[in-house]
Amino acid sequence: MDARTPPTSAPIWRSRTLQIGFWVGMSLIHAVSNSLTVNMDIRRLGLPIAPWEPVVWEFSSNLVLLALVPAVVAFTRRFPLHWDTWRRQLPWHLVASVVFSVTHVLAMVALRKLAYATQGDSYGFGAWPRELAYEYLKDVRTYASMVVIVETYRLFLRRLQGEARLLDPPEDGEPVEPVDRPERFLVRKLGREFLIAAADIEWVQAAGNYVNLRVRGHDYPLRSTVAGLEARLDPGRFARIHRSYIVNLDLLAAIEPQDTGDARVHLKDGTVLPCSRRYRDALRSRLAAAA
Known part of the structure; x- marks a missing residue:
């Protein structure tokens, strides 16, 4: 038994398998659906692009985004966005979105070059300053969506399992118990409160x-x-x-x-x-x- 991972009776909504399955499923759905729609647009416009190329584009992008999910989860744990902290944490997330986008683009281009090489072809990304700016405009929305999903999921878990807080001091008179060393905590769970x-x-x-x-x-x-x-x-x-x-x-x-x-x-x-x-x-x- 690993001493650093105490056993817990985690319900299904806290399952690591469920969390991984969600992100893998989302990435697969995006990659497949985007590959199909891009190929349909190419056929409709009569562009000289092989059917496998949109598949490489979409799967390389989504594969890298999937690999970045643990980093986003860890970063939001270190710099969580709550109603009382978002102004202080937002600059950190703006910096993180730039790092997120640059990492995504570099890894994505590397995968595409490798895939094209297996087909005896070469992949051209285009003018890097312009393309990086274009990709960032898309990636910042993807990063924001990931953060919203992660924070919403954490909020759901806190509300479902219950969230503790210290008892508020009374408006009038002395507190029943010492405020600096509380004997009880108030737990709010699914709209109910108990001590x-x-x-x-x-x-x-x-x-x-x-x-x-x-x-x-x-x-x-x-x-x-x-x-x-x-x-x-x-x-x-x-x-x-x-x-x-x-x-x-x-x-x-x-x-x-x-x-x-x-x-x-x-x-x-x-x-x-x-x-x-x-x-x-x-x-x-x-x-x-x-x-």
Whole structure:
């Protein structure tokens, strides 16, 4: 078992196979449909272009775009576009769209040259400054569409699985519980709201601008950093074990040392989490003191 990938009971809409299938299917549909329509236009206009050429054009373009999807997903995780952050993140995405387009064009042209060479022919891209500008006008729309799809999908998952947030302080009077160390979190899921106790959190994992609170087999994203949440959780119950993980000490079963100096933390339900050497000794000392 990989200690860096804790087991989760992911529903079908979170399946990696479904996500990959969506992008592959979209790319295949675009490549086939565009190849057919371009060939129909060529035949109608009587242009001296072989039927295989539009197929090479469309499949080379869509193949490169498909290969760029993981990079777009990773970039949007680092620079997510939300209502409260889009103005700050938009310049980064404009720069990314240029890199996206240049990469797409260079790889696409290379594939086309290779395909044409197998047919004893040569591929000419045209005047590079003009063609790059033309391709960018198309690629920036493709990049924006990818970002919208990725962010919409993430929003759908957050709404479907539930999204946690800290309780708001009362408008009048003192809060019932300390604001700096909350005992409960409010979870909104499918239009309903309910409370989860901080003591019920099994572990916490960083996820971009969010942290996922693991509670009874479900992940609830909370808009926070790991360090920010660590400062608000009870230090007598929770411990930082990795730059991306916090664990509930009541659920810890064993610590497994690794040859690298790191360790693996085994929880009572069988979950295995990574523990870096930076936090390993402090974790052992806390467990020994508690024992």
